[in-house]
Amino acid sequence: MSIGSKVRQYREAKRWSQEDLAVRLDTTQTTISNIESDKNIPNSLLLNKIAKELEVDINDLLMDSSNNIMTNNEFSDHAVAAVNQYNPIFNIQSPELIESILKNQDQITKLIESQNKLIESLLKKG
Template sequence: MSLGTKVRQYREAKNWSQDDLALRLDVTQSTISNIESDKSIPNSLLLNRIAKELDVDINDLFNDSSNNIMSNNEFSDHAVAAVNQYNPVFNMHSPEIIESILKNQEQISKLIESQNKLIENLLKK
């Protein structure tokens, strides 16, 4: 049984609509709909809040009780792999990202310099 199916079952067991759960979690109804239809997977913070609102152990939201996603406050390897399939991994050492960061820093430096000149001119007046 999928995560979304389990969320729906626990929600319906409480006789809550998707809107009810969304309101309790401060998310949109479409977020709940996407989770329940397995179009998206919630991040770890939202997943934890869902479990708390539904009064279930976070592990109960996953297929097998033997495949616990968390133990000793650490996410299991299969839980990390499940989330990573929805989140691309970025190589923070790629030349494109480094170049972009450097360009942004250069622009920020120019803006600060420009602001300092404006402040100097205002103080002279």
């Protein structure tokens, strides 16, 4: 069962509408709807808030009843796999990523230089 299905199940057990849960979480009904329909996966902070509001263990939302997210204060292999399915792993040394970072740094440098010229011209006028 998906995280969204479990959120819906626990929410409905409390006889809350999506709007009721959204208000309790300081979010929108659309966010709750997207989570429950598996269009969005909540980040860890929101997932923790959901578990607290619904008064369920976060393990119940993340895993089947037989698979706990943590055992002896270590993440289980199942938990790591569950998280990784939503978070692609990036090779931080890939040439494409390095090239993109350098390009962004170059653009930032140009923006700063442009900003400095603008400030200088404004100061000269003042």
